[in-house]
Amino acid sequence: MTLVLGLDVGGTSSRALITTLDGARAGFGRAGAGNPVSVPLADAVASVADAVRAALSGLDPSEVRSAVMGIAGTGRFADPVVAAAFGQAFAGLGLTVPVRPVGDVLVAYAAGTAEPSGSVLISGTGAIAARIDAGEMTGTADGIGWLLGDLGSGFWLGREAAALTARELYTRVPQGRLTRSVATTVLGTIPAAPSRQAADDLIGALHAEPPRHLSRLAPLVTDAAAHGDPQALALVDRAAAHLTECLAEVHTDGPVVLAGSVLTTSAPVRDALIKLLADRLPGTAISVAGPGETGAARLAARLVT
Amino acid sequence: MTLVLGLDVGGTSSRALITTLDGARAGFGRAGAGNPVSVPLADAVASVADAVRAALSGLDPSEVRSAVMGIAGTGRFADPVVAAAFGQAFAGLGLTVPVRPVGDVLVAYAAGTAEPSGSVLISGTGAIAARIDAGEMTGTADGIGWLLGDLGSGFWLGREAAALTARELYTRVPQGRLTRSVATTVLGTIPAAPSRQAADDLIGALHAEPPRHLSRLAPLVTDAAAHGDPQALALVDRAAAHLTECLAEVHTDGPVVLAGSVLTTSAPVRDALIKLLADRLPGTAISVAGPGETGAARLAARLVT
Numbered sequence: 266m267t268l269v270l271g272l273d274v275g276g277t278s279s280r281a282l283i284t285t286l287d288g289a290r291a292g293f294g295r296a297g298a299g300n301p302v303s304v305p306l307a308d309a310v311a312s313v314a315d316a317v318r319a320a321l322s323g324l325d326p327s328e329v330r331s332a333v334m335g336i337a338g339t340g341r342f343a344d345p346v347v348a349a350a351f352g353q354a355f356a357g358l359g360l361t362v363p364v365r366p367v368g369d370v371l372v373a374y375a376a377g378t379a380e381p382s383g384s385v386l387i388s389g390t391g392a393i394a395a396r397i398d399a400g401e402m403t404g405t406a407d408g409i410g411w412l413l414g415d416l417g418s419g420f421w422l423g424r425e426a427a428a429l430t431a432r433e434l435y436t437r438v439p440q441g442r443l444t445r446s447v448a449t450t451v452l453g454t455i456p457a458a459p460s461r462q463a464a465d466d467l468i469g470a471l472h473a474e475p476p477r478h479l480s481r482l483a484p485l486v487t488d489a490a491a492h493g494d495p496q497a498l499a500l501v502d503r504a505a506a507h508l509t510e511c512l513a514e515v516h517t518d519g520p521v522v523l524a525g526s527v528l529t530t531s532a533p534v535r536d537a538l539i540k541l542l543a544d545r546l547p548g549t550a551i552s553v554a555g556p557g558e559t560g561a562a563r564l565a566a567r568l569v570t
Numbered sequence: 571m572t573l574v575l576g577l578d579v580g581g582t583s584s585r586a587l588i589t590t591l592d593g594a595r596a597g598f599g600r601a602g603a604g605n606p607v608s609v610p611l612a613d614a615v616a617s618v619a620d621a622v623r624a625a626l627s628g629l630d631p632s633e634v635r636s637a638v639m640g641i642a643g644t645g646r647f648a649d650p651v652v653a654a655a656f657g658q659a660f661a662g663l664g665l666t667v668p669v670r671p672v673g674d675v676l677v678a679y680a681a682g683t684a685e686p687s688g689s690v691l692i693s694g695t696g697a698i699a700a701r702i703d704a705g706e707m708t709g710t711a712d713g714i715g716w717l718l719g720d721l722g723s724g725f726w727l728g729r730e731a732a733a734l735t736a737r738e739l740y741t742r743v744p745q746g747r748l749t750r751s752v753a754t755t756v757l758g759t760i761p762a763a764p765s766r767q768a769a770d771d772l773i774g775a776l777h778a779e780p781p782r783h784l785s786r787l788a789p790l791v792t793d794a795a796a797h798g799d800p801q802a803l804a805l806v807d808r809a810a811a812h813l814t815e816c817l818a819e820v821h822t823d824g825p826v827v828l829a830g831s832v833l834t835t836s837a838p839v840r841d842a843l844i845k846l847l848a849d850r851l852p853g854t855a856i857s858v859a860g861p862g863e864t865g866a867a868r869l870a871a872r873l874v875t
Contacts, residue, residue, distance in 0.1 A: 405740060405766070410773050412781055413733040428718040435710060461710070468715050476717055476781070 268324065269569060270332035271562025272313065272364065273372065276303035279312045281320035282558035283329065286566050293558075294319025302338050306350055314354040326359030333565040334364050335372030335557045342366045367564060369557065370395045371402055376560025377522030377552045384516040385554075388508055388534070389525030390480045392418035396515040400567075406514035411477055417507035419527050422534075423482035425500050427451070427471055434464035443489035443497040447482055483527060490533035498533070505537035509545055516546060524554035573629065574874060575637035576867025577618065577669065578677065581608030584617045586625035587863035588634065591871050598863075599624025607643050611655055619659040631664030638870040639669050640677030640862045647671045672869060674862065675700045676707060681865025682827030682857045689821040690859075693813055693839070694830030695785045697723035701820040705872075711819035716782055722812035724832050727839075728787035730805050732756070732776055739769035748794035748802040752787055788832060795838035803838070810842035814850055821851060829859035 268291055273280045279299030283292035296315035298304045304312075313334070321329075332355075342348050355364050374385035374397050386394045392415045393408030411420040430439060430447040437459045439445045448455045451470050456463035471479065489497035504527075512521065521542065528535050539551060554560065573596055578585045584604030588597035601620035603609045609617070618639070626634075637660075647653050660669050679690035679702050691699045697720045698713030716725040735744060735752040742764045744750045753760045756775050761768040776784065794802035809832075817826065826847065833840050844856060859865065 407737075409733060409736045409769065410777060412777055412784075413729060413736055413773060424718060428714060431714045431718055432712075464714065468718060472715060472717055479717075 266325075266328050267330050267569065268328045269562050269565035270317065270320070270329050270360070270364070271558045271560065271565050272299075272316070272332070272334040272336075273369075273557030273561055274299035274309075274313055274334055274336040275369075275557075276300045276337075279316040280556065280558045281313075281316040282556075282562050283320045283324060284562045284566070286569060288559075288563065288566070292320040292322060292324050294322070300336055300338065301341055301347055306347060310350045310354045313351065314358060317355070317358055317360075321358060327361050329360055330362060331565040331569045332360065332362055332364040333372070333561040333568070334366050335369050335561040335564075336366055337369045339366040339368050365565075365568070367561065368402065370405075371397065371400070372557050372560040372564065373524035373554050374522050374560070375563045376557055377524060377554035378520045378550075379563070380520050383519030383521060384512060385522040385524060386508060386512045386528070386538075387523075387525040388418050388504075388527040390419050390477055391415040392421065392508065392511060392525070392527075394508075394512045394515045396517065397519075404515045407511045411479075417504040417511065417527075417534075418525075419480035419483035420477055421507070422486045422500060422504055422527065423479035424476075425503070426482045426486050426497075427467070427479060429496055429500075431464045431467050434459060434467060435461055441489070441496050442492055442494040443485060443500075446485045446489060450482065450485065483531070487531040487533055501531075501533045501537050504534055505541050508534075508538050509541040512542070513545060516549075520550040520552060521546070522552055522554050529553060571630075571633050572635050572874065573633045574867050574870035575622065575625070575634050575665070575669070576863045576865065576870050577604075577621070577637070577639040577641075578674075578862030578866055579604035579614075579618055579639055579641040580674075580862075581605045581642075584621040585861065585863045586618075586621040587861075587867050588625045588629060589867045589871070591874060593864075593868065593871065597625040597627060597629050599627070605641055605643070606646055606652055611652060615655045615659045618656065619663060622660070622663055622665075626663060632666050634665055635667060636870040636874045637665065637667055637669040638677070638866040638873070639671050640674050640866040640869075641671055642674045644671040644673050670870075670873070672866065673707065675710075676702065676705070677862050677865040677869065678829035678859050679827050679865070680868045681862055682829060682859035683825045683855075684868070685825050688824030688826060689817060690827040690829055691813060691817045691833070691843075692830040693723050693809075693832040695724050695782055696720040697726065697813065697816060697830070697832075699813075699817045699820050701822065702824075709820045712816045716784075722809040722816065722832075722839075723830075724785035724788035725782055726812070727791045727805060727809055727832065728784035729781075730808070731787045731791050731802075732772070732784060734801055734805075736769045736772050739764055739772060740766055746794070746801050747797055747799040748790060748805075751790045751794060755787065755790065788836070792836040792838055806836075806838045806842050809839055810846050813839075813843050814846040817847070818850060821854075825855040825857060826851070827857055827859050834858060 294316040299313040301309040396404040599621040604618040606614040701709040
């Protein structure tokens with residue numbers, strides 16, 4: 266039997282999928298954060314190894330003929346210490362082929378289409394669009410991080426929701442589903458009366474945590490929009506407009522793949538975006554990416570042939 | 571002789587002005603950061619005391635009949651430790667009246683007009699508009715901090731300039747005065763060729779410093795706009811539009827005072843704003859605030875009568 270291994274390694278979890286060459290699932294494993302940007306190298310390696318070990322359960326590791334690890338920041342693997350730490354762990358599990366690190370953007374694209382050329386739009390904690398030509402990334406838009414950009418990302422949705430709530434707290438007790446849920450999540454309560462102090466408490470609490478944590482408020486926007494909250498719907502429309510502009514900067518032809526936690530889990534944002542894209546890029550095939558490990562396994566299978 | 575003391579205490583400098591009741595200058599002193607939010611309490615008190623000591627040079631401190639200290643975050647003075655530390659230092663200089671802490675927004679307003687009711691628009695590192703009625707602040711707009719708002723502030727100008735530059739670096743060597751100066755300031759050089767790496771270096775350098783430091787790039791926008799750079803002029807127009815919206819949220823009648831480092835030192839932003847305000851609020855008297863210590867001395871003089 267010829268098997269391939271696809272890994273999706275991130276700052277929250279590591280997932281390993283083993284398939285046959287035609288994509289049939291043969292094994293799966295999941296463990297904690299595996300990106301050495303997010304956690305210490307030894308912990309990252311241990312998590313990735315745990316995921317692969319679970320996926321290999323009952324399988325012969327020498328039958329894995331190709332392996333791809335999707336990860337943000339592949340440049341880290343130019344560091345021989347990083348490359349050796351992962352390499353030793355994989356060899357220790359009985360793998361006989363090298364595991365190739367591939368950027369998470371290319372993997373996301375492959376998780377949504379088998380076409381070699383097209384575009385991918387990712388909105389997760391950050392936001393980026395990329396043009397893929399013959400399997401290579403040839404251009405990007407946005408992806409410049411929460412401080413400077415990432416418009417329409419989970420961070421952006423969370424920040425805009427927090428800003429709306431802070432502005433309201435000065436002048437009135439929040440009434441909408443979105444601003445009430447943000448106040449409750451951040452302050453633990455909805456203030457009984459509007460005040461500068463209530464707003465300053467909210468702002469202070471958000472400044473006290475890492476800014477990217479604002480993305481934890483994005484699901485509140487999704488929930489409120491799904492319940493018809495007008496402020497949340499307006500935010501969703503603005504996010505979709507930003508993401509449409511971002512994609513339009515790079516897209517030329519071929520399919521468009523939508524990926525990232527916002528576009529895969531927030532139906533309101535995804536639906537608003539698809540509507541805008543239908544107007545802006547009529548006739549374009551749009552698909553939603555499957556799990557990253559599926560994209561990585563597909564890329565690994567292509568490398569065998 | 572009846573004298574009054576006005577202090578402008580900030581996170582960068584402390585300035586003390588002594589005037590007669592009708593505003594004639596009698597003494598001035600300047601020292602380092604005096605806001606205990608920015609520096610340790612003992613250092614803050616020492617700076618403020620140094621400024622007052624210099625201002626009192628050759629004067630009789632007992633002739634000072636009223637004193638106002640303009641400072642952001644007057645709530646700190648509810649802490650008896652903070653109040654006592656400043657009180658002891660002032661007493662040690664021979665002052666026989668208490669020094670009243672007054673919010674920097676009220677002081678900025680007083681530094682621009684003698685009218686008891688009107689509005690003030692401040693764009694410095696942050697941005698806020700406030701409604702003043704009979705000397706009291708009765709409403710605000712924005713002022714929610716760099717993470718959530720402060721649209722049109724020095725931080726905002728710096729961030730937008732950095733974002734423009736990061737986006738350019740991916741695809742072309744910056745040609746404009748603004749993006750070239752941002753690249754030079756942040757990277758020390760203008761990359762010879764466009765690359766994702768050059769953009770990532772810029773983004774990484776900016777993420778490595780406190781976000782508010784982006785306001786140091788605001789003067790580059792002013793300089794480039796003054797030289798006709800189209801990207802800088804577009805940013806200036808967007809800043810002016812944000813600030814106009816911010817002011818319009820609170821303004822009802824009376825004069826409008828413009829304050830803060832952006833509006834007092836950036837002629838392009840100030841001119842663009844005044845043009846928009848002339849359309850939006852026709853017939854409104856617009857003035858630019860003088861130094862904060864002048865506003866504080868005016869408030870102190872009013873408290874005597």
